[in-house]
Amino acid sequence: MEEKEISKAVIKRLPRYYRYLGELIEEGVERISSNDLSKKMKVTASQIRQDLNNFGGFGQQGYGYNVKYLYTEIGKILGLDILHPMIILGAGNLGQALANYVDFEKRGFELVGIFDINPVLEGMGVRGIEIKMISDLPFFLKEKKVEIAVLTLPKNRAADMAEILVKNGIKAIWNFAHIDLDVPEDVIVENVHLSESLMTLSYNLSKYTRDHKEK
Amino acid sequence: MEEKEISKAVIKRLPRYYRYLGELIEEGVERISSNDLSKKMKVTASQIRQDLNNFGGFGQQGYGYNVKYLYTEIGKILGLDILHPMIILGAGNLGQALANYVDFEKRGFELVGIFDINPVLEGMGVRGIEIKMISDLPFFLKEKKVEIAVLTLPKNRAADMAEILVKNGIKAIWNFAHIDLDVPEDVIVENVHLSESLMTLSYNLSKYTRDHKEK
Structure with missing residues (x-):
């Protein structure tokens, strides 16, 4: 298939199409009309087309x-x-939750290392991968090809860590730390700011409550 | 302060302003010009104004x-x-990670219950809160005022759970399950679809690699 430029708005919707199509495959559906897909996904059929x-x-x-x-x-x-070798920085609950998310592996994100600063965790296994110390990271990144780093460290450590990652050739950071990372333009950052998401929910909740009091 | 309608685009940016302003307070900064804030946040000063x-x-x-x-x-x-009483459904790694996120509590999100289906977890404590069984949930929701439910259950259990939550008066769902919930219009849903975020990162990474091969 020849590649052409696809608009950002479409790109943003692709993972959702991918998810629904995956569900259809699981259900054994081989063909679907844009109308049926439209009902399922609650977007217009013309948008889908x-x-x-x-x-x-x-x-x-x-x-x-x-x-x-x-x-x-x-x-x-x-x-x-394509296989994307991935490491997780921070072996706390969030890091472990992401490590245990089996679906990632199915989609080509291969977890090859987990790192933490807490020596108590050293050598413990998460999905068969031994937790290593962050001090071992530069050496590890020289030896292994890693594309994606998942950053679940606390905010005060995340900035320094991003710098180390970039220096050692990491091309993409999936950032859960509550800061905006300052990285060169060719490094891809995808943020998951959980507290901002919760604040959006809180805003909508408060707005709804206010609107209904006024009436 | 009198309230007026604020556009959605502005609302989306508010949590980020809030975060930066919080950092400035921590640093002891009392006043800041739009120009200085602009440099810090990497948006234009006129946008900020x-x-x-x-x-x-x-x-x-x-x-x-x-x-x-x-x-x-x-x-x-x-x-x-305002205080928002909140429960977490699913006491796995992700549920526990969210329960342990101290910042939420500081911002008025008060965790009042954690529920799971796994009897092995019953009675275990997370931040001083005993994990209860999901079968106790309807009774719990009758006794306690809860506004927000955080849904970290697997996808195949999330849809049924959302129905139970709505029936029992929950007004807002922070949904981490990998499905689109089907709830009445007056129930607020804020989705965190982690795998879609990782796919966006993967898209950008692949695109960057392709673009640079072509050159």
């Missing part, structure tokens, strides 16, 4: 989409057909 | 913003001045 037209010639009128083909193609666009 | 103008009359020309006042006002808009 427009979005999926970006991926070329599947989905003929009256014939529906080939679920598996579409799933595979979107997976390729999302880079899920 | 426009956004913060929504909050009325502080920030006079040449005098800067009163950091603490602004922090407090934004906190009010975000509903952080």
Whole structure:
């Protein structure tokens, strides 16, 4: 398939398409019309048709989409057909929760190391991977090819850690620390700011309460 | 302060303002100009001025913003001045990570219960709160006032759980399960779809690699 530029708005929606298509495959569905997919995903059928037209010639009128083909193609666009070696920095509850998330492995994110600063954790196993000390990290990154670093360290350690990661060739950081990382432009950062998400929920909740008091 | 409608785009940026203002307070900064805040936050000063103008009359020309006042006002808009009783469904690593996140408590999110289906966990303590069985949930929700439910159960249990929560008066769900919940319109859902975030990172990483191979 020839690649063309896909708009950011479409890209943002791709993981959700990918998820629904994956569920359809699990259910044994081989083809689906944009109308049926539209009902399932609660977006308009025309939005779906427009979005999926970006991926070329599947989905003929009256014939529906080939679920598996579409799933595979979107997976390729999302880079899920390539193995991404990944390490986790911080072996606390969050780090361990992410390490134990089996679905990541299925999608090509291969956990190759877990690091912490707490010596009590050294050598403990998480999914068969021994927790190493962060002091071993530079050596580890010289020996192994690692693409993605998952940063679950406390905020006060995250900035220094990002610098070490970048120096040692990490190309992408999945950042759970509650700060904005200052990294070179060619390093990809994807933030998960949990407390900001909770604040958005709180805002909507408060707004709803206020609006209904006024009435 | 009189309330007026604030645009969604501004609301989305508020948690980030709140975070930076909180850091400034920690650093002992009492006033800050939009220019200095702009450098810190890497957004334009005019954007900051426009956004913060929504909050009325502080920030006079040449005098800067009163950091603490602004922090407090934004906190009010975000509903952080009100206590939000919260329960966590799922006492696995992720549920425990969220339970142990002390910052939530500081911002008015008071954890009042943790529930799981695994009888092995029953009675175990997380931050002084005993893990209860999910079968006790309806009774618990009748006895206690709970606003927010944090859903960290596996996807196949999340849909049923959301129904139970809604039936028992929960007004907001912070959803970590990998599905879109089907709830009445007046129930607020804020999703944290971790694997979709990781896919976005993967997309950007793959795109960067492709773009640089082409050159």
